[in-house]
Amino acid sequence: MNSLDKLTGYFEHFPGIGARQARRFAFHILTMQKEESLELASLISSIKDNVIECASCRRFFSKSGGTADVCDICMDINRDRGKLLVVERDTDIRSIERSGVYDGLYFVLGGTVPLLESRENNKLRGGGLKRVVEARLAEDLSEVILGFSINPDGENTGRFVEAVLKEIPGSDKLKISHLGRGLSTGSELEYADPETLKNALQNRY
Numbered sequence: 001m002n003s004l005d006k007l008t009g010y011f012e013h014f015p016g017i018g019a020r021q022a023r024r025f026a027f028h029i030l031t032m033q034k035e036e037s038l039e040l041a042s043l044i045s046s047i048k049d050n051v052i053e054c055a056s057c058r059r060f061f062s063k064s065g066g067t068a069d070v071c072d073i074c075m076d077i078n079r080d081r082g083k084l085l086v087v088e089r090d091t092d093i094r095s096i097e098r099s100g101v102y103d104g105l106y107f108v109l110g111g112t113v114p115l116l117e118s119r120e121n122n123k124l125r126g127g128g129l130k131r132v133v134e135a136r137l138a139e140d141l142s143e144v145i146l147g148f149s150i151n152p153d154g155e156n157t158g159r160f161v162e163a164v165l166k167e168i169p170g171s172d173k174l175k176i177s178h179l180g181r182g183l184s185t186g187s188e189l190e191y192a193d194p195e196t197l198k199n200a201l202q203n204r205y
């Protein structure tokens with residue numbers, strides 16, 4: 001396989017990218033200035049050293065020289081440790097933070113449990129969520145909010161999380177809530193506007 005095909009193959013595995021777009025990306029790199037392409041290559045080769053996964057909420061964050069393995073949100077003492085909002089992916093946190101209405105902590109599940117797929121997605125962090133909730137329950141966690149998309153896969157993911165939580169001793173004390181009205185059917189959190197997210201969080205049930 002030549003380099004162009006190999007590069008195209010990598011792009012084809014990017015989320016939402018088809019074969020034709022992957023080929024366009026590869027050709028685009030060929031038209032870039034040499035320095036530009038070198039910078040891109042060095043960013044790619046160093047990103048895993050500079051951006052790490054938070055040991056607590058599992059979102060990616062930039063290490064700013066320190067040795068902390070926990071992100072700035074998890075470290076913020078002003079945030080409400082009684083609330084844990086479980087989301088599909090990192091970008092959902094970005095949208096919710098923009099709405100400015102949520103002051104609790106997060107957990108990134110890492111994906112959804114598709115309704116039509118029998119085997120569990122092995123990238124999902126059900127076990128990680130269980131450990132975080134177990135530890136927090138001993139402290140001051142009182143509510144887990146299911147922040148998934150309003151579609152069959154999102155609802156199925158909600159059921160998966162509820163089943164995980166049920167296995168935890170003492171979880172009957174936990175309030176499990178869902179995002180409220182405002183988010184239209186089929187809408188993904190990532191693309192919801194701040195006002196809609198604000199309403200959905202304030203009207204959770």
Ligand SMILES: [Zn+2]
Nearest residue numbers: 054057071074
């Ligand atoms: Zn974190």
